[in-house]
Amino acid sequence: MQIAIDGPAGAGKSTIAKLLAKKLGFIYIDTGAMYRALALKALANGIDCDDTEAIVAMAKSSKIHFTNHKAIFHIYLDNEDVTDKIRTPEVSRYVSKLASHPLVREIMVEEQKELAKATAVVMDGRDIGECVLPNADYKFFITASLAERTSRRILELSKLGHNIDYEELKDEIAKRDKNDENREVGALKILDDSIVIDTTGKSIEEVLAEVSGIIRE
Numbered sequence: 001m002q003i004a005i006d007g008p009a010g011a012g013k014s015t016i017a018k019l020l021a022k023k024l025g026f027i028y029i030d031t032g033a034m035y036r037a038l039a040l041k042a043l044a045n046g047i048d049c050d051d052t053e054a055i056v057a058m059a060k061s062s063k064i065h066f067t068n069h070k071a072i073f074h075i076y077l078d079n080e081d082v083t084d085k086i087r088t089p090e091v092s093r094y095v096s097k098l099a100s101h102p103l104v105r106e107i108m109v110e111e112q113k114e115l116a117k118a119t120a121v122v123m124d125g126r127d128i129g130e131c132v133l134p135n136a137d138y139k140f141f142i143t144a145s146l147a148e149r150t151s152r153r154i155l156e157l158s159k160l161g162h163n164i165d166y167e168e169l170k171d172e173i174a175k176r177d178k179n180d181e182n183r184e185v186g187a188l189k190i191l192d193d194s195i196v197i198d199t200t201g202k203s204i205e206e207v208l209a210e211v212s213g214i215i216r217e
Helices: 013-024 031-042 051-059 090-100 102-118 129-130 146-159 166-181 204-216
Strands: 004-007 028-032 064-069 072-077 120-125 138-143 195-198
Touching: 004 013, 004 129, 013 028, 013 031, 013 120, 013 138, 013 204, 028 031, 028 064, 028 102, 031 051, 031 064, 031 072, 031 090, 031 102, 031 146, 051 195, 072 129, 090 166, 102 120, 102 129, 120 129, 120 138, 129 138, 138 204, 146 166
Parallel strands: 004 120, 004 138, 028 120, 138 195
Antiparallel strands: 064 072
16 A cells, blocks of 8 residues: 655654554655755755756765664665754755755655555655655645744754744745745645645644544545
């Protein structure tokens, strides 16, 4: 079985996808983390996001894989655990532009398809239902208000020791939404067969129950 979960930044899709995968005993693949890992590598090596040739070469040579130990998911970049490193504000500001490169998305989409071939998966991102798993058994679009998504991201970053201004972050997320929605390839969108779930004002448990209920039915 393949379950695709799309949605904007901070809507809670990764949290729900992880919990759903654990509940169903499926493999969880965080495609956004894959792009974040590439963004982290580009920043560390001083690669300009507008340098398409360098970005594509880096994407081709990078090795990304996931592990799941006792329901704790980790992402590795070139055999280094970068699970926490990819969640910094610097990476967040860089990743959307990097992911907008059509050739980079082409490379990543092929890798994601390969990961999904051999097992039952829950995969989340921006274009999973359209580009990566077009024949998924279920396609969910998880969303929430901009204000709520900003508050959630503030909380997430504060736990990692980052002190971020609310309005500044809100503007960044809004800009990222616009970039994601207007990408030439793999744009963020609600598909005709998407099941839309607005998580505004809902707890994680409520959303998980709603998604699980739809699959059980």
